[in-house]
Amino acid sequence: MSGLSGKTLFITGASRGIGLAIGLRAARDGANVVIAAKSGVPNPKLPGTIHSAAEAVEAAGGAALPIKLDIRDEQAVAAAMAQAAERFGGIDILVNNASAIWLAGIEKTPMKRFDLMQQVNARGSFVCAQAALPYLRKAANPHILSLAPPPNLDPKWWGPHTGYTLAKMGMSFVTLGLAAELGSQGIGVHALWPRTVIATAALAMLGDTVQPRFCRTPEIVADAAHALLCKPARDCNGRFSIDEDVLREAGVSDFSGYAVEPGQPLLPDLFLG
Template sequence: MSEDITLTENTGALQGKTIFITGASRGIGRAIALKCAADGANIAIAAKSAEPHPKLPGTIFSVAEEVEAAGGKALPMQVDVREEDQVAGALKKTADTFGGIDGVINNAGAINLTSVEATSPKRYDLMMDINARGVYLTAHLAMPYLKQSASGHILSLSPPINLEPRWLGPFAPYALSKYGMTILSMGLAEELRESNISVATLWPQTIVATAAIEFAVGSREMFDQSRKPGVMADAAYEILSTSDKSLSGVQLIDETLLRARGVDDFSQYAHNPAKAGELMVDLFLDP
């Protein structure tokens, strides 16, 4: 659990609530699942990893055990967010099992930091399908359930829109897929303005020690410049616990939100506390 350290206190706001999380078998998704579980939430673990991977620890079943141990109820389901029938079936099973759905977190993602010339059509389609289309599909299919909640949430892990050329030129395909998530979320917030569903995005101020950093962005050495997934879990918990829709339509940064909620010491979130002053600002954010 040291990798998932959280600093904010659980308030019980999610007791009995049902949260559907894509990509929850490891990393940030897993950390959010455990944070919400500690509040007594029901967690639908919707991810592709049903079998152990030699380089990537964690499966839907191992996280389910951790969720139960943390105090929540777990429903592990193998789901590919590109497949409509799988997403629809998982959402229905979640609602049937727990009596409804109160929050959907679009955490599953695909990353490839390559230029247009260097990105194959297959890789481009993968990023667009999992990132941008995944938000559309999950929100589209979850909306009937969320409208039955007293305080529904759709939260997508995507960055604020930043059109500076330095963020577009090196890896426009990935940027397009992530900005697509944000634009869809902004549109959903407006579409659902009169509903009981809040829609927001969340992005880390610094890079977070996950498999994406180790294998897709750089190497494990970059963990020394990273924070633990718990910082995003704490921020997501604050969002899910906010019932007045004051955050709907907002592109949130984890550190900014947590500071506004009273956190002022972020050193314990550092993957390597000795390097806490040398953290790397995440993609799409200007220093």
């Protein structure tokens, strides 16, 4: 398939970071990008809003629809999907990018934070997929792509932060289940995860232990997502892809341009290995 021109992507958490990068890559093809995120007004602690993201998407060559959205609210999600479909004539791709993170053990995880992670990560992905389904069924090459790791039950990933691992693996198991349920309908349900830590605002949640210079930029995930979303949906269904592997399949062998500081050692991301 040739590019994402004319396709409509509904991307959650797209006001910054990986979600925005995926939107900008699609915009370069001439795609329609729905920027669904909570950041309606500037936050001194976090860069970017749905409005600044929309401006960037349009500057990159795409059409943008910013929607202030909390994906925990299923009625608001359904209304946002309807608004997007009315504006652009349908929805071709859902990108479940929105995620909440808290890397701490049981004693240092407030229940409010635990609940937020479960509601945004696993439940939010399910809610968005459910609301998008009527529109995806009408699309020519429908995808649901979630930013989630390959399912992994190794205790080393669970012991240090059970709450977060449960929430993130919850996204993975939602992907696994929906792929089994929807794949026969021609909807490609799959996931993508980075090989290394990506320099985003979420790094602040990791404290001083992770410095951006040891990370890659969000563009590597965006380029990998683009490569996947340009494939026939049936070829992607049920896959848990790693960004490097996808790009190697696409003929990319030099990843140095994605480094925040080329030459620095790169930190592997969680849940791999």
